[in-house]
Amino acid sequence: MEISIGLWIDHRKTVVVTVKGKKQETMTIKSNVEKQPRRQEGKSTGAPDGTRMNPADDIRERGFTEHLHGYYEKVVAQLRQADSILVFGPGEAKGELIKLMVKEKLSDRLVGVETADKMTASQITEKVCQYYQARR
Numbered sequence: 001m002e003i004s005i006g007l008w009i010d011h012r013k014t015v016v017v018t019v020k021g022k023k024q025e026t027m028t029i030k031s032n033v034e035k036q037p038r039r040q041e042g043k044s045t046g047a048p049d050g051t052r053m054n055p056a057d058d059i060r061e062r063g064f065t066e067h068l069h070g071y072y073e074k075v076v077a078q079l080r081q082a083d084s085i086l087v088f089g090p091g092e093a094k095g096e097l098i099k100l101m102v103k104e105k106l107s108d109r110l111v112g113v114e115t116a117d118k119m120t121a122s123q124i125t126e127k128v129c130q131y132y133q134a135r136r
Contacts, residue, residue, distance in 0.1 A: 005079060006086035006128030008119055009093045011068065014075050015121050017128040018082075026125050029078070031071035068093075072100045079106055086131055088114040111135070 004019040014029045075097060079085055085101075087094050087110065094113060101107045112131070119127070 002083045003081050004084045004132045005082040006131060008116065008124045009089040009097055010091055011093050015124045016078050017125050019129060019132050024125060024129060026121055029074050033067050072097050076100055076104055082109055084111045085109045086112045086128060088116040090117055
């Protein structure tokens with residue numbers, strides 16, 4: 001039986017809908033990251049001249065990127081079983097996931113990439129089911 005997966009993704013969570021025949025299952029994978037780190041104001045060193053130290057922005061950014069990579073790995077683990085994959089969502093996460101899919105040799109299963117705003121889990125499930133019904 002063919003396994004089709006559609007997923008909505010952003011940096012905070014992924015909703016994965018797996019369609020097997022007439023049955024579908026939905027699961028959510030959370031990244032546990034709130035926002036991309038921003039440059040913070042430096043903290044006073046206590047020096048008499050009032051100098052400030054800024055934490056290294058590249059260290060925070062690297063940590064954020066590594067955290068997201070682990071998140072994308074969890075998503076890719078769910079995609080390995082799929083015969084066809086639809087990816088949609090609002091931002092950069094789609095492209096970042098697809099780069100990992102290429103590296104993991106899953107990109108040949110990719111049947112569509114779409115931009116979509118925030119959606120509820122039921123809206124995501126409906127979109128995935130309609131997409132695959134239209135392809136049959």
